[in-house]
Amino acid sequence: xxxxxxxxxxxxxxxxxxxxxxxxxxxxxxxxxxxxxxxxxxxxxxxxxxxxxxxxxxxxxxxxxxxxxxxxxxxxxxxxxxxxxxxxxxxxxxxxxxxxxxxxxxxxxxxxxxxxx
Amino acid sequence: xxxxxxxxxxxxxxxxxxxxxxxxxxxxxxxxxxxxxxxxxxxxxxxxxxxxxxxxxxxxxxxxxxxxxxxxxxxxxxxxxxxxxxxxxxxxxxxxxxxxxxxxxxx
Numbered sequence: 001x002x003x004x005x006x007x008x009x010x011x012x013x014x015x016x017x018x019x020x021x022x023x024x025x026x027x028x029x030x031x032x033x034x035x036x037x038x039x040x041x042x043x044x045x046x047x048x049x050x051x052x053x054x055x056x057x058x059x060x061x062x063x064x065x066x067x068x069x070x071x072x073x074x075x076x077x078x079x080x081x082x083x084x085x086x087x088x089x090x091x092x093x094x095x096x097x098x099x100x101x102x103x104x105x106x107x108x109x110x111x112x113x114x115x116x117x
Numbered sequence: 118x119x120x121x122x123x124x125x126x127x128x129x130x131x132x133x134x135x136x137x138x139x140x141x142x143x144x145x146x147x148x149x150x151x152x153x154x155x156x157x158x159x160x161x162x163x164x165x166x167x168x169x170x171x172x173x174x175x176x177x178x179x180x181x182x183x184x185x186x187x188x189x190x191x192x193x194x195x196x197x198x199x200x201x202x203x204x205x206x207x208x209x210x211x212x213x214x215x216x217x218x219x220x221x222x223x224x
Contacts, residue, residue, distance in 0.1 A: 037213075047153075047161065047204055047215040062212050063118065096160055102208035103151040105172065107160035 002026035004036075004097050004108035011114050012087050018113060022080040022097030026106075029055055029075050035101040036080045038071065040093040041110075048093075053080055054101070089115045119143050119207050121216035129224040136192040138219045140205035145185045149209035152181055152190045155218075156201045164203075165190065195221070 008020035020038070027034055037052040051071040052060045061069050070083045080097060094112045098104035120143040130136050140150065148168035153161035163172045165181035168188055178193045192199055200223055205216040 039215075046217045047206075049206075049213045049215065052213075060211050098160075102149065102213075103163060103166040103206070104153075104161070105163045105166075107162075110160055 002099055002106040004099060004106060006095060006097050006108045006111040008095075008111055008113065010112060011116065013117050014088055014115060016087050018082075018084045018087050018091070020082045020084075020095055020097075020111065020113075022082070022108060024078050024080070024097075024099070027099065029053075029073050029078070029080070031055055033101065034099075036073070037098050037100060037104060038080075038082045038095060039098060039104070040091075040095045042090075042093040045093075050084075050095075051082060052101070087115045091115050118212060119146060119210060119214055121205055121207055121214050123203075123205060123216040123219050125219060126217065127220040127222065129222055130195050131224045132195055132197055134195045134224075136195050136199075136221060138190045138203055138221075140183075140188040140190070140216050142186045142188075142207050142209075146207045146209035148184045149207060150181070150183070150188050151206045151208060152179075153204045153206065153215075154199075154201045155204065161204060166208075192221075 004024040034055040038050040053071045068085045094110040096110045097108045099106040122141045150168045152165040155161040169181045202218045202220045
């Protein structure tokens, strides 16, 4: 079955760079038609899509965050990595990775990242 | 970018009630719409995709309809496990956008 799990720091300081890793199983990101996305959710607020990487290494980013985001994949490790630069307290959120191209049918449990000095 | 709105923002209902949630896109998205259910402290769960297709394993009391700009999620007979927040998401164009959510709570 498909599973995903996010990992990374729970606390980062303002201006630091956040690096999150999504480790998945049950599918291959080298298979045509497969994608993995990142979505975040500030406490008590709605979901916000961040980025998506395709099986062919094509990438898409949220226009409002594009300058700060980088998404990469390591097919051999079944991992997708998201980096976000210049973190700010408003970036405090639960960050999810999810399987899918258009719709997200499998999600990780999420990881809460707090931005505070 | 396409903006998504939902109404109502919250609804109080009883077990057995029929509940309808509406989602509107700022421009036409054909049938490129999904609905998710999220319970506190949990990841969202895909319920409906392509506006009206039921995701595998989702109870048939959930249904979706609509196309273009206006969409509806209906729960035909609310069950205790259905109390949650529901989000729509457009998948017609990048960036994918989620609605603000509709909280269904106990009356």
